[in-house]
Amino acid sequence: MLKTRVKVMAAPNRYIIGPGAVKELGRRKMLLGKKAFVLGGTRSIESVEKEMKEDFQEHGIELVHMEKGVRYCTAREINRLADMARAKQADFIVGVGGGSIMDLAKAVASAEYGIGKPIALINTIPSTDAPCSALSVQYDEKHVVEKVLFYYRSPDIVIVPTDKTVQAPAKWLVAGMGDALATRFEAEACAESRSGNALIDGGLPPFTATRLAQLCYETLINYGYHAKLANERQAITEAYENVAQANTLLSGLGFESGGLGAAHGIHDGLTAAPGRMKAPKPEHGDLVAIGTIAQLIMENRPKALIEEVINFCLTVGLPVTLEEIGATFDDLPHCMAITCNPNHPYAHNEPFPMTVDRCVDALKAVDALGRAYRDKFMRR
Ligand SMILES: [Zn+2]
Structure with missing residues (x-):
């Protein structure tokens, strides 16, 4: 039982769902910045890559790095990607994929465990509620739950492009x-x-x-x-x-x-x-x-x-x-x-x-x- 009487509600800054929603990111760059560091699963990124690059170009966003083939939210991955994003001087992180990628991207962007920059999530696999929360579940190398990482900042932009998600099994x-x-x-x-x-x-x-x-x-x-x-x-x-x-x-x-x-x-x-x-x-x-x-x-x-x-x-x-x-x-x-x-x-x-x-x-x-x-x- 909690002693306080205060009730607290949180939510992402923007939630966008629908076909074609991948192209909804660029026009909200005021929330994010100009230099994007994208990370995600290979197939997930490939499913949005063309539209995302067109959208970035249209709105003057520079893609500083795209890291494909990432999968799990482990301490090692968080540190590796945060170091990389720092070296590339990214203004914001874009995570593309399902639940573990959402968790990993949030950790990399977070002030608590990563680079402390805004985050946009493109959820191509609607398999968990990870996109909208301000926490990540960190797994160990054997994929057993290790700990929960909590953040003060909720995701800045969450995009659920249903023309992509509906292609997933x-x-x-x-x-x-x-x-x-x-x-x-x-x-x-x-x-x-x-x-x-x-x-x-x-x-x-x-x-x-x-x-x-x-x-x-x-x-x-x-x-x-x-x-x-x-x-x-x-x-x-x-x-x-x-x-x-x-x-x-x-x-x-x-x-x-x-x-x-x-x-x-x-x-x-x-x-x-x-x-x-x-x-x-x-x-x-x-x-x-x-x-x-x-x-x-x-x-x-x-x-x-x-x-x-x-x-x-x-x-x-x-x-x-x-x-x-x-x-x-x-x-x-x-x-x-x-x-x-x-x-x-x-x-x-x-x-x-x-x-x-x-x-x-x-x-x-x-x-x-x-x-x-x-x-x-x-x-x-
Ligand atoms: Zn859950």
Whole structure:
């Protein structure tokens, strides 16, 4: 429980979504500067490169360096790219890609861990809510969660070019839905336990943030399945764009100002399951979906709600069993000790004590329910 009565809300300075949005950057250079340092995944950068260069040229922005092929947000990568951006005297950083690139680019631009310059994010894979928040999850070299880096500055510009995102396989949109699925329940847990939100200078969650988190969940339930189907045909529909917004914006605002809870805490623990790196490697949202169901079980939510969440997962293709995320019952005590570490920044934001036993039992129950509902779902 937080002692303060102050409520704090944060948001990116600009959020732009729609087809052709890559070319929305240059005319906002007042927010950024004249010298751009671009980093991202090879394919992501290549998908926007032509339009981005045209846009830069049109608005007199100099591209001082373009670093392709970066992938993970690790301490080594942050330092390497920050040194490079400093040497190139970049005015601002542009990150192009999915969640880990968003996190990496924010760290490189940040005053706390990088060069202290503005940041523009072009999110080509709407697979997490990383674009809109002022924090990054730093992984170690084995891709286990190492720590969370918090920043005072929210992203200056977030661009979600739906003509690009819709080209990405639907599995990424689905992973984003897994991440966004937790937002409502974590925000509600924080509101109930009077826990602080996920901002470095945070306070209590304003009710605006809790309500946005609830809208995020409604959006997934109403549009999630149709959005996935549209994505499979590379069709930009309102349902598709609504879910892309839920994944990136609503989930981002909802978790950051509304607060995180057990679902992401369980995610962090599950990243240490040794089987997780085997193919098909589960994504952030896959682990969060499992964490969400576990949280609902621990909170003893009504059966109808738990069923709605499990059926949603089955309908869009999110995991509902431990097997699907490469975890076994034997991994759970070790993994949940990470979650329940007293220093964990948000796992304890629940209205009850988070203990290893409670988490392990909840995950065993997730697996049992997941198997039972999957069998029912298959027979339909
Ligand atoms: Zn997340």
